[in-house]
Amino acid sequence: MYPMVPGSTVTLERGKDGMVGLTIGGGAPYCPCLYVVQVFENTPAWKEGTLQAGDELVAVNGRSLKGMTKVQAAKFIQRIDGDVTFTYGKLTTDTNHFKEAKGLDMVMKKVKHKCIERMSSGTADKLGLTRAVLCNDDLAKKLEEFERNAKFYKEMIVRSHYLLLDFNAMCGVYKGMGDLFSQIAVREKFAANEAFTIFADAHRNYHRAGTEFQKKAAPIMNKLGTYLHKAVPDMRLTIKKYANAKFEYLAYCLKIKEMDDEEYTFNSLDDPLPRVEEGNYEYRVVLRCRAQARAYFLQLRSDVRVKLQLLNSKHVQDLTEQLEKWTKVLLAYYEEAAAISDKANVFPIDIDLSTVVDAQ
Structure with missing residues (x-):
């Protein structure tokens, strides 16, 4: 019988693949304790939720893990039939305090990842930077599509705005021409008087039709403007938060890689690393920070997906509806203007310019 080890316990069922969903770090010969490196998603450990990255593993099914290497501990857990009961010690730390203490370091690592966002995987790997999340980020194409849609909306609204401004100016010209005619x-007298009167009324009708067109077109532009000036900025803010969360997560991945490389270098020289000998506390805190950053990143990723889907639906539906309305009001104006022109076709007529000459 192995001695029972006191402490908090949690029992995990094995998944269909026979795993509990944990990776283990630390252990002999350099570290005095074993700890959780990562809890994989949708596994028994993840669903149960007690064990987190950085927590110390003291015993399994009552057997102490003291003195075991991480490989020995992993094999021991694999040999257990049925449920696995872990005795553990929670990592107690203020991760916010740690983030503040390592603020500049994390900022620099985020900047590094922002610089390599468009690098190839091979180049990034040679620089020792985590590229996998960037390469596998299928949201990139969707975000590019969103930006193209936003650009199209902006172009359409700007051009339509200029069109309405020109229409407003043109309507003023029509009114002025009507007064002149x-x-x-x-x-003039007789036929000329009647002809110019009809032509004057036609220009006043152009003014009226143009004004009516502007009244009908304005709400359409306002509707499209709501998408551009409210939905698009809100989406961009969400994307900004998502990108920041992604780079923060990658910054912690890079920090862990640096610490792993440091530990590997010391181990290869058979020279104990002080932080590892003392329980690798700082490393475990970084593991916890990475886990928290990843969870936040995945949550925002999900939010971005949902918002993009809703905006895409809104884009397709609204654009179709508003373009249909826009073409209808334009067509109605053109048809009315053509009808007015047909009725005003009273020329050629004889014009007596003598009154004009006398006036001069």
């Missing part, structure tokens, strides 16, 4: 009609 009315003055000419007053000076």
Whole structure:
């Protein structure tokens, strides 16, 4: 019988693959304790939720893990039939305090990853930077598509805005031309008077039709503007938070890699690393920070997916609806303007310019 080890315990069922969902670090001959390196998603350990990255593993099914290497401990757990009961010690630390203490270091690592976002995987690996998450980030194409849609909306709204401004100016010209043709009609007699009166009324009708078009077109532009000025900025803010969370997670991945490399170098020289000999506390805190950063990153990733899907649906539905309305009001204006022009086709007529000459 192995001596029973006191402490908190948690029992995990094995998954269909026979695993509990943990990776273990530390252990003999350099570290006095074994600890959880990572809890994999959708595994028994992840679903149960008690054990977290950085927690110390004291015993398994009552047997002490003291003096075991991580390989020996892993094999021992694999040989156990049925459920596995872990005796553990929780990692107690203020991760926020640690993040503040390592703030500059983490910022620099985030900057490194931002610089390599468009690098190839091979180049990034040679520089010792984590590229996998960036390469496998299928949201990149969706985000690019979103930006193209936003650019299209902006271009359409800007051009439509200029069109409405020009229409407004043109309507003013039509009204002024109508007034001028009315003055000419007053000076002319008989057929010329009637013709210029009709032509003056036609220009006033152009003004009226153009004004009506602007009234109908404005709500369409406002609808598209709501998407551009509210939905798009909100989406960009979410994307910014997502990108920041992603780079923070990658920064912790890089920090862990640096610490692993440092430990490997010391081990290869058979020279004990002080932090490892003391229980590798700082490393375990970084593991916990990475786990928290990953969870936040995945949550924001899910939020971005949902928002992109909703915006894409809104984009397809709204754009189709608003473009249909836009073409209808344009067509209605053009048809009305053509009808007005047909009725105003009263020329050629004889014009008596004598009154104009006399006036001069």
